[in-house]
Amino acid sequence: MNNKSTNQDRVAIINAQIVTVDKQGSVIEDGSLVVGADGAIREIASGKISHTASEVIDARGAIVMPGLINTHTHLGMTLFRGLGDDMSLEDFLARLMPAEIKVLNHEAVRAGTEIAALESLLGGITTSLDMYYLPDAALEVAKSSRMRIQTGPNFLESDGPEPLKFNDRLAWATKWLEVPRDSLGSTGWVAPHSTYLLNEDQLRTLAALAAKYEARIHVHAAETVGEMQLVAKRHGGRTPIQVLADTNLLRRSVLAHGVHLNDDDIALIASNSATVVHCPASNYKLASGTANFGSATSRREYRARHRRPCFR
Ligand SMILES: [Zn+2]
Structure with a gap:
């Protein structure tokens, strides 16, 4: 291979509105972007850039921007779309979970994840934090679709479609976390479903697994009023956030939904550097409620401590 071909730019995008997402929030009208031989962006500028790429994309009328990140999803669940509408979360899960156990296997999860990955990529989402059964299937899709999928073993009260009882699932998860996987996927996650579908011993065990x-x-966490009632009943009057803190699961965790938080919960989240990922579309669909973003004081304290938004 000669030097010229080695150094040839991979792709040039021209006539684009480029949303840079830099510190100043710069937007470049009629801009060009060149991806160099190493796959990294070599140059972004207004107007034309000289380049050696054979692939040139005319993006007139389109936006070029960093990929979006879906911070909470169940990609493989796409297969069950339309299974239930106008239902509470609890009624929906009661219908969904037996159906999942009945039909899911590795091939089915891969098919559902493929559909979700295609839809995601078409919508500009290039990375997803996934929580679903049989995570190897999602990692296969990460490889074939080039979408980044962060995932790991998930745990809930039932044996799931695998099927694996809690201790067997734990043994499988331990092995799973030991094996390095493709760079597009990640083994760096453990996903307890919730504090209402696991008991305190199980939650503590999962905290130890994640720490190891x-x-x-x-x-x-704190998705619906029904969940708050279930958790209070199961865990001695505590909130999901209190239970997570007491079982060592809150530290640097990603909390899906966080709709029904009180100010004490928010202070615990802040002091544990945990992150709430807000899921408004899901919350609207299930009428789960409107998220509490905390008092002005708690938001100010959080920002002062972390220098980043409380919710993102
Ligand atoms: Zn979810």
Whole structure:
């Protein structure tokens, strides 16, 4: 291979509105962007850029921007779209979960994840934090679609479609976390479904598993009024956030939904550097409520401590 071909730019995009998402929030009208031989962006500028790429994309009328990140999803669940509408979360899960156990296997999860990945990529989403059964299937899709999928073993009360009882699932998850995988996927996550579908011993065990492999926690928390009641009943009057804190699962965790938080919960989230990922479309569909973004004081304290938004 000669030097010329080695250094040839990969692709040039011209006539684009480029949303840079830099610190100043710069937007370049009628801009050009060149991806160099190494796959990294070599240059962005207004107007034309000289380049050696054979592939040139005319993006007139389109936006070029960094990929969007879906911070909470169940990609493989796409197969069950339309299974239930106008239902509470609890009624929906009661219908969904037996159906999942009946029909899911590796091939089915891969098919559902492929559909979700295609839809995501068409919508500009290039990275997803996924929580679903049989995560190897999602990692296969990450490889074939080039979408980044962050995932890991998930845990809930039932044996799931695998099927694996909690201790067997734990043994499988331990092995799973030990194996390095494709760079597009990640093994750095453990996903307890929620504090209403796991008991305190199980939650503590999962905290220890995550700590052993330095995995991050991805968990549903404070999504609906029904969940708050279930958790209070199951865990001695505590909130989901209190239970997560007491079982060592809150530290640097990603909390899906976080609709029904009180100011004490928000202070705990802040002091544990956990992150709430807001899911407004899901909350509207299920009429789960409107998220509490905390008092002005708690938001100010959080920003002062972390220098980043409380909710993102
Ligand atoms: Zn979810």
